[in-house]
Amino acid sequence: MFSAEKQTHDHVFLSASHDENAGRTLWVVALTFVMMVAEIAAGYWTGSMALLADGFHMATHAGALSIAAAAYAFARRNAHNGRFSFGTGKVGDLAGFASALILMLVALGIGVESMIRLFAPTAVAFGEATVIAVVGLLVNIVSALMLSGGHSHVHSHDHPHAHSHGGDNNLRSAYVHVLADALTSVLAIAALLAGRYLGWIWLDSAMGIVGALVIAKWSVGLLQQSANVLLDVTDEHVAEEIREVLERSGDVTITDLHVWRVGPDARAAIISVLAKVEVSADAIRARLRVVHEISHLTIEYRVA
CATH class of the missing domain: 3.30.70.1350 (Cation efflux protein, cytoplasmic domain)
Structure with missing residues (x-):
């Protein structure tokens, strides 16, 4: 005897906070883009390679956050598309996996650049760079607060209703990118102050290596979690x-x-x-x- 569900139902498995999270992510994309432009412009104005590097580094995060925003839009637009057998609930995990790969490349780039500068220090406009780094940190704090407010409930249909907290890996990837930016800003501020007042030029590179290792660790965790979902690992x-x-x-x-x-x-x-x-x-x-x-x-x- 075989029994399987026959009733007509949809396969919309987006979280109840999907649209809210999408809105939060778009705001963070806008903030990140504005800060990216400001840092690059200030880098050229002050002649600070540190600011230029951080500006282009932020550009990669703006790209990754744009992927997250696009994933929310795609998932919503195709939520009722019958081509997707189980809906578009995992689109965010695919975006999270892609963002984690970008984050890993960012960590590698920061690490390599920091090692180069450790053995070949470059001149830094400490005062101007510190001001911009502080502004960048404030932007990251605001962005992190916006993203941390996201929470998931469950949308279900005629099946048993779900109420457990799950993981929105798309939102998590955006949050990790913002945290990575905040971390690099904090380390940069500490290094810039030490370089300006203590003459510890080497600390800038050392902090960059520490930041790269922490970001790499975050990206590995995000890769593992999103890959488990994409590969349908048993819960x-x-x-x-x-x-x-x-x-x-x-x-x-x-x-x-x-x-x-x-x-x-x-x-x-x-x-x-x-x-x-x-x-x-x-x-x-x-x-x-x-x-x-x-x-x-x-x-x-x-x-x-």
Whole structure:
């Protein structure tokens, strides 16, 4: 006997805060772009290579943040497009993965440039560079506060409703980029002040190496998390809960189980069960309503 859901339903697995997060990201893109232009202009004006480098570094972040904003727009525009079997809930994870790769390249570039400058120091206009770095830090703090306000709930349909907090890797990638900028600004300010008042020119390069290592660590974590979603890695927490709910009575045995993420807060599950004759497929579905993370459920049912 085979039983699977037949009712008509959509596959919109965007989080309830999708549009809000998209708006936040667009504002941060605008702020980052303005600051990027200001730093590059100030770099040419003051003759400071430090400012120019940071300005072009910020340009890469503006590009990555633009990818995040474009991903939100694409996911919303194609949310009801039947070409996407499980909706567009994972578009943000794809954007997050791409942004993490960019972040990794940024870390590599900062590290290489810092090593070069460690052995061949260049003159820095400390006063002007410090002022611009402080302004950049303030912009990053404002951007981080805007992005940290994003939170996820769940959109579901006629399946068990989900209420768990999930991870919007698109928003997380934007947040990590802003944090990376803030970190480089803090390290730059510390190095510039030390260079101006203590004569520690080498500290600028040393701080750059430290910043590169921290940014690389963040990017690896984001790569791993977004890749797990893109590769449909099993959500073990939800899978374990499903096993507990179905098998604790002893009248149902799970013979095959697939659980994966299809959106920031949505999980899909395909479950094959061997059940005693008195346990119907509808009863099994009713038991699973307590597993709030499931937003799309398919059951293969056989009688023992």
